[in-house]
Amino acid sequence: MSLFRNINFDKLKQGLKKTSDKIINKVNEAFTGRAVVDEAFFERLEENLVTADIGYDTVSFLLDEVRKELKEEKDRSSETVIETLKTVLIRNLVSPDPENIEKNIASHKPYVILVVGVNGAGKTTTIGKLANNFRLSGLNVLIGAADTFRAAANEQLEVWAKRSGVRIFQKGIGADPSSVVYETIREGIHTNADIIIIDTAGRLHTKTNLMEELDKIKRVSKKLLPDAPHDTFLVLDGNSGQNAVQQMNEFQKICDITGIIITKLDGTAKGGTIFQIGRKSGTPIRYIGVGEGIDDLQDFDPVLFVEAILDIHKN
Ligand SMILES: Nc1nc2c(ncn2[C@@H]2O[C@H](COP(=O)(O)OP(=O)(O)O)[C@@H](O)[C@H]2O)c(=O)[nH]1
Ligand SMILES: [Mg+2]
Numbered sequence: 001m002s003l004f005r006n007i008n009f010d011k012l013k014q015g016l017k018k019t020s021d022k023i024i025n026k027v028n029e030a031f032t033g034r035a036v037v038d039e040a041f042f043e044r045l046e047e048n049l050v051t052a053d054i055g056y057d058t059v060s061f062l063l064d065e066v067r068k069e070l071k072e073e074k075d076r077s078s079e080t081v082i083e084t085l086k087t088v089l090i091r092n093l094v095s096p097d098p099e100n101i102e103k104n105i106a107s108h109k110p111y112v113i114l115v116v117g118v119n120g121a122g123k124t125t126t127i128g129k130l131a132n133n134f135r136l137s138g139l140n141v142l143i144g145a146a147d148t149f150r151a152a153a154n155e156q157l158e159v160w161a162k163r164s165g166v167r168i169f170q171k172g173i174g175a176d177p178s179s180v181v182y183e184t185i186r187e188g189i190h191t192n193a194d195i196i197i198i199d200t201a202g203r204l205h206t207k208t209n210l211m212e213e214l215d216k217i218k219r220v221s222k223k224l225l226p227d228a229p230h231d232t233f234l235v236l237d238g239n240s241g242q243n244a245v246q247q248m249n250e251f252q253k254i255c256d257i258t259g260i261i262i263t264k265l266d267g268t269a270k271g272g273t274i275f276q277i278g279r280k281s282g283t284p285i286r287y288i289g290v291g292e293g294i295d296d297l298q299d300f301d302p303v304l305f306v307e308a309i310l311d312i313h314k315n
Contacts, residue, residue, distance in 0.1 A: 001106045004136040005098065005299045012298060013308040015290030019271030020309045023052050027082065027310075037076040042067060053241050053269075055276035062088050062275070086306050093278040093302035096259070096286050104230065110142070110188040110196045112221060112228040116214065116255060117235035118202040118247055122263030122289055124153065126235055127197050128160025129297035130287070135166055139194040144184030145170035146177040146217065147201040157199055163294055167191075177201065178216040185224045198229070211254040218255075231258045233286065236277065239268040248281055257281070263289035266296075271309070278302075 013020070026048035034041050042063055049059045065088040066081070073080060105111045113130075117123050124147070131141045143161050147153040151173045161168035169184040181198055188196045200217070203210055221228040234257045236244040244262070251257060260281055265271050265288050278285055285300045 001102055001137070001139075003098065003102050003105070004133055006133050006295065006297060007299050007301060007304065009304055009308065011290060011296075012288075012304060013311065015266035015296075016271055016305075016308050018267065018269040019052075019265065020311070022269045023049070023272060023309055026052050027085070031078050031081075037070070037078075037081055049272070053272040053276070055242070055245065055273075058092075058276040058279050061279065062092060065091075082310060086310050089275060089306045089310075090302045092275060093305070094282065094284040095302050096284040096300060098299075105139075105195065108225075108227065108230050110185070110193040110225070111230050112185060112188075112196045112198065112225060113231045113233060114198045114200065114214075114217065114221075114229040115233050115235060115261075116200050116202065116251060116257075118237075121202065121235040121237045121247075122261075123147075123202065123235045124156050124160060124199055125292065126261055126263060126287070126289060126297060127157065127199050128164050129289070129294055131161065131166045131197055132164035132294050133297060134195050134197075135164055140192055141166040141195045141197065142184065142188045142191070142193040143168045144180055144196060144198040146180040146184070147199050148173055148175045148177055148180060149201045149203070153199070153201070167193075177213060178220045181217045182220040182223065185221060185228065189224065214255050232256055233259045233261050235261045235263060238262040238265040238271055238273060238289070241270045241273055244273055245276055245280065248277055252281065257283055259284055259286035261285070261287045261289070261297075262300075266290045274305070 030041055030045035030048050046059055046063050050056050066084050069084045115123050115127055131143055134141045145154050145157050154170050158168055169187050171180050232255055234251050260283055262274055287297050288300050290296050290298060
């Protein structure tokens with residue numbers, strides 16, 4: 001089996017334009033009026049990058065790495081500094097391993113993905129796009145509608161299931177989310193599903209309830225498939241800056257997140273948050289959302305991402 005990988009560099013670049021403009025401006029500003037790249041340059045760059053949503057500790061960490069790399073370097077032209085910065089930024093992001101992902105999916109049938117995140121982060125939309133990408137890989141996909149708190153949630157998920165041409169399992173509003181999960185998995189086993197994607201409600205403000213609910217969801221999944229859920233994806237809104245970092249910390253406390261999805265990177269200048277999330281989570285960023293359309297969920301590739309942001313010469 002080989003998974004369809006949605007990567008479109010032009011679209012990525014276009015989506016990241018605001019973030020890219022911001023970071024490039026900050027970098028260029030640090031060079032302005034300087035003949036040499038010295039400590040004063042690094043201090044200025046540090047101050048500037050902090051305002052690009054990268055976060056203070058992450059900026060310090062990254063720039064220490066850049067300083068180390070450049071220590072023995074005679075050529076300290078802006079090109080060399082930027083290339084070094086790119087290398088360090090790429091190294092800082094945990095790279096997803098497509099081969100391993102494919103092997104995992106192929107060896108668990110059905111493969112269960114739980115999707116968590118606060119309301120409005122983009123879970124339902126992302127599930128629709130993700131289901132479409134999996135269907136394009138030739139996989140039999142089933143979506144489980146376990147956000148049973150809002151009537152509109154089911155309808156929205158149903159629209160996405162239709163759009164992406166996959167099946168959906170749902171019970172009415174108010175149903176116990178874990179019973180939906182149990183029955184979705186049972187249905188998936190009986191109908192030969194390759195992948196099951198579960199949508200959940202994101203009530204982070206009632207943390208204890210959410211924790212209990214997610215625990216219960218995990219427990220019932222394991223009744224039918226002992227190692228399910230095979231993945232737990234946390235969806236974060238790329239537009240929410242430091243809030244996204246806080247949400248990540250909270251969710252990591254209550255569930256075992258195996259991958260992160262950052263949405264709404266189109267139209268925001270706050271995409272620099274990704275470097276902070278990438279470093280602090282220790283978990284791969286798996287996908288990024290660069291628009292509201294069905295083909296706007298891209299596979300995350302650290303090299304292409306950094307190239308799209310710091311593509312100074314080709315701008
Ligand atoms: N521009 C843009 N909007 C998005 C993206 N992902 C989700 N959205 C929008 O964000 C809003 C909330 O999404 P939804 O999937 O309902 O969030 P949920 O509450 O977590 O399920 C919707 O209006 C989506 O269209 C994205 O990558 N880009
Ligand atoms: Mg939703």
